[in-house]
Amino acid sequence: MTMLAETITERRRQTRNSIYQYMFFSDTPHSKQEIAADLSLSLPTVHQNLTELIEAGLVRRDGTQQSTGGRRAMRLTIAENAHFAVGISVTEDSLRFLAANLRMHEIAYKKTSRLAINEIDDVGSLLADELEIFLDEYGLNRSKLLGVGIAVPAVFDAESQEIALAPTLRLKDINLHHITRHLHYPSYVSNDATSGGYAEWFTQPAQKNMAYLSLENGVGGAVHLNGAPYEGDNRRSGEFGHMCVEPNGLPCKCGKRGCLEAYCSAARISDDLGITLEDFFEGVALHNRTYEELWRDVLSHLAIGINNIRMALDCNVVLGGFLTQFIEPYLSELRQLAASLNTFESNSNYIKLCRYPKRASTLGVALYFIKEFMENI
Numbered sequence: 438m439t440m441l442a443e444t445i446t447e448r449r450r451q452t453r454n455s456i457y458q459y460m461f462f463s464d465t466p467h468s469k470q471e472i473a474a475d476l477s478l479s480l481p482t483v484h485q486n487l488t489e490l491i492e493a494g495l496v497r498r499d500g501t502q503q504s505t506g507g508r509r510a511m512r513l514t515i516a517e518n519a520h521f522a523v524g525i526s527v528t529e530d531s532l533r534f535l536a537a538n539l540r541m542h543e544i545a546y547k548k549t550s551r552l553a554i555n556e557i558d559d560v561g562s563l564l565a566d567e568l569e570i571f572l573d574e575y576g577l578n579r580s581k582l583l584g585v586g587i588a589v590p591a592v593f594d595a596e597s598q599e600i601a602l603a604p605t606l607r608l609k610d611i612n613l614h615h616i617t618r619h620l621h622y623p624s625y626v627s628n629d630a631t632s633g634g635y636a637e638w639f640t641q642p643a644q645k646n647m648a649y650l651s652l653e654n655g656v657g658g659a660v661h662l663n664g665a666p667y668e669g670d671n672r673r674s675g676e677f678g679h680m681c682v683e684p685n686g687l688p689c690k691c692g693k694r695g696c697l698e699a700y701c702s703a704a705r706i707s708d709d710l711g712i713t714l715e716d717f718f719e720g721v722a723l724h725n726r727t728y729e730e731l732w733r734d735v736l737s738h739l740a741i742g743i744n745n746i747r748m749a750l751d752c753n754v755v756l757g758g759f760l761t762q763f764i765e766p767y768l769s770e771l772r773q774l775a776a777s778l779n780t781f782e783s784n785s786n787y788i789k790l791c792r793y794p795k796r797a798s799t800l801g802v803a804l805y806f807i808k809e810f811m812e813n814i
């Protein structure tokens with residue numbers, strides 16, 4: 438192919454991609470006229486590209502709408518079930534599988550029964566076997582599967598591709614290849630909180646800068662700056678759980694003392710008191726003094742951590758992870774605590790609650806393949 442022909446082909450691909458992305462990020466279907474006007478393209482160009490996308494099964498008709506002239510204009514949207522991706526979350530006692538379509542809607546979900554992951558010799562075989570069972574159980578068409586993302590509560594060594602630290606899983610020095618080698622599909626491994634932050638950030642495209650603080654049995658996070666994930670030099674950005682919020686404080690699973698994770702993880706509540714989070718928050722609401730004291734201590738250390746993140750990054754701090762579903766009644770108190778620490782601001786409205794408190798990391802790691810697909814059409 439000549440250079441000129443290549444340029445023309447690439448320009449045509451970009452036009453088709455811009456049309457697809459426009460529809461991908463729209464919540465409502467659009468007519469060809471609307472697409473042409475909004476993207477400043479000619480109607481024949483839009484028509485030709487949409488015809489190709491419809492023939493490829495990637496765009497579909499979605500009813501009709503009355504145009505101003507009285508003629509009915511066809512409305513179009515992406516064919517959300519043309520493909521799907523799978524996210525797998527590995528935690529210390531379970532595997533969670535989630536299949537998401539191109540609209541990032543959950544089409545299947547399964548949590549395995551209790552497992553002790555740190556006692557399993559070959560996590561890779563287990564994942565591959567359980568994945569096949571999941572696909573069969575839900576009748577998912579393997580030919581439509583874009584890829585499999587795996588979210589692990591671990592810090593990776595970027596050079597050796599090994600798990601450098603996984604305090605809650607107690608896995609160390611395992612190569613990522615060990616986890617993915619038996620899978621028959623494209624695969625990707627990511628830190629769980631990074632994946633959760635990715636899901637939150639991707640579904641709110643207007644938010645250019647965002648710090649995500651994940652509160653689960655471990656505490657982690659993710660940073661997105663200028664509309665892109667910021668991973669850091671060693672893929673360790675957003676490791677907010679191991680910021681020191683109390684010198685010589687409570688011991689942390691990482692081996693240090695006084696980390697935010699030691700104070701604000703869901704595990705602190707369930708380990709200290711031996712009760713479920715539901716029971717704990719019921720007790721707090723009923724003013725059980727022991728529960729209330731522990732919760733005040735969690736909130737005050739959380740405020741320190743959040744204020745430090747705000748000071749370092751000057752952006753919204755989105756609280757995620759399963760603990761977040763219980764925080765709303767205490768959000769104004771948390772905001773006041775954080776504001777009282779802040780040098781520049783009298784309110785802390787920059788503290789937000791996440792959209793996906795439950796399955797953010799599993800969805801986020803699947804999203805990796807959906808985004809890749811959407812960008813390369």
Ligand SMILES: [Zn+2]
Nearest residue numbers: 679689691696
């Ligand atoms: Zn720590």
